Amino acid sequence: MYKIGELAQLCEIKTDTLRFYEKHGLLAPSSRTDAGYRIYTENDAARLRFILRAKAVGFTLNEITELLSIELDKSNWACADVKGLVDSKLEQVVARIAELNAFRSSLQNLSNACCGGPESAEHCSILDALETEQGLEKPLIKGVNHHNAIVKAER
Amino acid sequence: MYKIGELAQLCEIKTDTLRFYEKHGLLAPSSRTDAGYRIYTENDAARLRFILRAKAVGFTLNEITELLSIELDKSNWACADVKGLVDSKLEQVVARIAELNAFRSSLQNLSNACCGGPESAEHCSILDALETEQGLEKPLIKGVNHHNAIVKAER
DNA sequence: ATAAACCTTGGAGTTAAATCTAGGGTCAAG
């Protein structure tokens, strides 16, 4: 059982954010004290952690609401609905991972193309790579850059 | 050489967005016509594609600006600076990929826990999984759910 | 040579997701 400030501190967010999530239907406390204080259960905390992870991973609050709405009236959902919804989010996540991997490999190529030494980067090939979008799909041309650092093709 | 509308169409964004990026220092056209029309080169287009990919992958415009600022005055950067900047972004991307993989595996477990059939999901274990954050770090308990679908642990 | 389809600037409006402010209750410690 947490009061709003305790849960907020636990999850490193502001109490305002919790009230905001409540107003927007993402997470309501399981109960209130007589004085009207919000009381969150461990279950509520778990739900919050789910929300925060989904958010960290790039989903909007609306998308998260969609995922969580399953619970609103469970009895009106068939397993097919539930699984469909989860699987469609799953597809989005997989696609995003692919994008990220492509970008990661771009950056990796940029990094590989640079020796990281103390000389001026004025004509460092990393910049050409950025400018010409070389190495964003394909690896940079294997070779030697302006200061003899070996450029290694990767992936 | 593209006029603003052509480049916008090519990259499936609005002309307004291109003017917005220019105002915020992310991408200026290489030249203008006598009448003041913006003229973008193929190089500008490549830079724009880089911006759009970085954005798609979750970087803010400020972060992208930081990455692109390298070009502003190349001569004041050492290779060490350049590589450091790129490598730090690289780290962020790798971390984000890890988060996404964890979330993907959560969703996968949720999906595995559900048969996807036409019965009511009223007491489908997928919901418990969501509520209790089961399966978000560890796989669900290997076993059989309410309608005998086999839950396969995965990772 | 005129209408449609572009382009220009400057500034206002929108949306998501908080974050803050004002004006008050509540509660444990001293």
Added chain:
DNA sequence: CTTGACCCTAGATTTAACTCCAAGGTTTAT
């Protein structure tokens, strides 16, 4: 029994990233 740390609501403000609008100049195609 008061002080300081919490909590409440309702509503205003902020920030990022567009998106739209008005008033006008330019190009192109008939």
